[in-house]
Amino acid sequence: MIEVTNVTKEIEGKLILNDITFKIKDLSGIRIGLVGHNGVGKTTLLRLISGQDEDYKGKICIGKSTNVGCVEQEILLDEESLSIKDYIYIKTGIKDLEERIMFLENNLENEGLIEEYGEILQKFISLDGYNIEYNIQKLLAGLNLKKDIESTRMKELSGGEKKKVLLSTVFIKGTDILLLDEPTNDLDLNAILWVEDYLKNNQASMIIVSHDRKFLDGVTNKIWEIGHEKRTITEYGGNYSDYITHKQKLLNGQIQEYEKTQEEIGRLNNSANRKKNWAVSGRAQGVNDNDKYTKGYERNKSGKLGSGAKNIEKKISKLEDVEKPKTRKPFIINIKDSDRKTSEYIFEMNNIIIGYENGFEIGPITLNVEYGEKIVILGENGSGKTTLLKAMCYDENIISGEVRQTKNFINLIQEHNALQEEAATLVQYIVENSKVTREEAINLIVKAQFNRDEINKRMSDISPGERVRMILTSFSGKEIDAIILDEPTNHLDLEGIKVLEEVVNDFKGSVVLVSHDREFLSNIESLQCYTLEGNHLIKKKELNDEIDMNV
Template sequence: MLIALQDITFEFGARTIIEDSSWHIVPGDRVGLIGLNGTGKSTLLRIINGEYTISKGSINKSKDLTIGFFNQDLLSFESDESILSVGMTAFEKAVKVEKELEELTKKLETSEDEALLMEYSEKLHEFDILDGYNIRHKTATVLEGLGFSTSDLERPYNQFSGGWRMRVLLAKLILQQPDVLMLDEPTNHLDLPSIEWLEKYLSNYDGAVIIVSHDRYFLDRMVNKIVELYQQELHHYAGNYEDYEEEKSLRRELQQRAFENQQDYIRQQERFIERFKAKASKAAQAQSIMKRLDRLERVEQVDNGPSKIRMNFSVDKIPGKILCTLNGVSKSYGPIKILENARAEINRGDKIALIGANGKGKSTLLRVIDGSDSYEGDRQPGHNVVTSFYAQHQLESLHLDNEILEELKSCASGNTEMELRGLLGAFLFQGDDVFKKIRILSGGEKARVALAKVIISKANFLLLDEPTNHLDMNSVDMLIDALGKYEGSLVLVSHDRYFVSRTANKIWEIVDGEIKEFDGTYTEWEEWKKRMAAQAQPAKAEKEKKSAPAPVQQQKAPVDNTLKKELQKQQRQVQNLEKQLGDLKAKVQQLEADMANPDIYADKNKFKSVESAYKTASAELAKAMAEYEAAFEKVMELEEKAQG
């Protein structure tokens, strides 16, 4: 058991977040913590992290437990150091020892103090135990897995945007390898290749992992348990998100059936009481039934959760068959080429997902299609096309002094106030929230207002750049349903694979400046990619086979004699190398003993000489070992040929 939450209660002022709930976290757990926005998922993570004190119950943690918590608050961190240096701070002890070694080296340049040499030797050993020689490589590997190029590693942390900074801090947390890793919306800051890398990493992670995410595709692949925070209680489910949905549906069905059966029973008993309570012969029995009903543990009626508000995209005009054509379009930012002589066509009814790694130019291509960014080449808009573009930069078009409801009314969409308030409810603006000024909204709230404006725009062609970033699962479902019924066409950019798989009928990828189109869904595209990769393996093997030297023919006796001679030669080589390896191992062991000898490390010059000899002998040993392995493999190969 890593952490045990037993009957805990926590309140924020008069509001209860969690009441009398328990949760046991054990090694190997991969938990998806879910719940509607505002129910307190992030608060619960902070309770586990020790940031908040519970008012009731107990929290027990195993001895020396380490917890890593990835959350938005980490963005307050500032540093002028390189991202590689920031990432390497995960290895706090090794970095500290490395700095101490640097200081000792400087002192030893001007002093031959025996105590300093002893300390230097001990620190070297400690640095080796901490695997200090590999921390740079480990950090670089994780950072590059999360999307950074090798050239980025030495750039200062403060030069990166918020999303990229979060990746650095996620890398640092991963490298610390805590016993419990808590991730609050980790995929919000990652592109598809980085999410896939994170999935592979977490699949092999030794500790427990708790994930808060609206990305159900990520949860389906990552978790083996679901904990739902619902109505101030924790509800536990085995399996991934898909399993949770099935089991919850079954639980609700059973609960509703039990509720209805109990209500039938209560009505029957109440009718009996009403009928016979005034009759002396039945009064005692009626009184007994009344007491039984008072003691009855009532089954709650199923709460269907937030109502599903319908989002409807209305289309005023029907466009021509072709909405936009790109011919020989090129786009560069300085020396960086985004598009080069690219060609593409968007037809009526197309619902295109533009996917790929960050930095490949997906958002740039949306702006080129929109005509709001400069480019070289030919772009032909279609007939009767009415475009609505949702992207982060579109937030600048919001009127800061308007209230939210007022901002939607200003679009002159013809929707009633009730319809607009319903739509805003779907975008998480409840009750009096609709009267908030745009000016005081957070970035995420402004993004939701901008997306609501797109929905009521009556455009027949939508360009959507990460539309689900600030929505909860319920709202994403409603948006998927609306886009499924949408009669217009769209091009969207999203890292939410579930959203893409449910909305797109074509996939676009930017590859070497060209737009590659796949005519099918995201699931079909994934399967196609796997098939292509599988087919590429035999082709690669065949190519390597053709480029390899022709095998020696073994049909004639002279060839057999040649084989025998070559085999005997290789066997002698193996014997010589075995003797050489034995001598080198003995030499290395002797030098290790010398380095531990107080008489030697007390003498600065002697110590340096022995240390240099030790490094040379170790390198020779490694080289000899490689030669031995190659020679041994050659012997095995020749023996097989001789036997064949």
């Protein structure tokens, strides 16, 4: 069991999480989707629970017998040379257990080691150690990772293939409570569907951070939202779609209540003003009247009217406590269309073959993209999708063939946009990449949902989702022919994904993207579908048919 009590987290004086309290039982079957805007502390909360971050106020208690599992976000440099098998054996603890069992079995004449031998053997059996290699092969086959686990080194894997190994490592260990931070990022569609099915049939309690709406709908049975303002958790029953419906009804109700309150305040103000005017009129009439009885009556009447006006003002003061429902300013990206004609080619690739020194090769591939066309490239992890985008944009790793491209394009290619800009502050990054003045850069940053006091933060100090927002914001104001997007929804919050959908749909130029976010792809209009299969690029009839076939 995990029990979190009054946990508050600050970073450099800024409130990240505020008075968080909850309890989760082991193996309860509860699958919680943890949602909220970028930077509200979703990953931070998982790090606190897993013990990776111990700097907080409050109390986090984990039961002695509770096994908490979390997927590591990256593979360390000194782990890159390990084989897949060795990596999993080390990370699950199997390697240490095997070595200790072998030592103890060779020294059982020492009675002092017999008890330890029994304990170590029990741990090994609990991990199904005698079947560990079979279990690894079974999991990796389910995730569609077709690699020799003994000869393939971790450094030889693509980002998506590494993610499959990281997931397998946690699944093999078996957990009572599972913490998953963006588990579908970098995975191909078949792997996402397999993970979705695996989690639905697992009795472990789970907290899942994800911005994949279809995945959240398929897996979760409860949603926790961390609010941007208060930084507390609000709980909603059901899956993600249920949460959206309930939250919208709640917001509509709050807006109606606020509007009715404003109408009542207006009515009461008019009534109070009338009584004030009558009171003033009565006092004036009483002063001018020579009849002392009339003068007294008017004075009493005006006094009552004045008191009535004050009582109404008290009512108004209470009603004014009803605040207008707060909604966040939308994330804004303004990209200018160029004056190209639809018949012009933006990208031309003719019989190109792309490859690396390690023997990986795809092609020959021919693809001509006209101005205004929108295409998605699907394919298994490791099939070469990102490699193809790099060749299309930068002529990288081309063995033969010819590529022509417009010079007027912008890209969000995950591996190409490595973090070379991390040393820059937010305002420096926008000034440099958008070629604007400092004040113009600040306005763009504010439109990207940052505060003015955050402009001097370093790119390395913001969340991955906030970093993606900054990269997208750097595109604002540019007149371009094409947008290249490689898994653009990775790390973006749900609101940011919707904005990106609008940008892609409104853009008049060409869009070439790689994505496995089913909801995102379904919402892009006039999207043509290609898949990388058997080292060749194949055009499909309909995107939805391709998605439905995988489902």
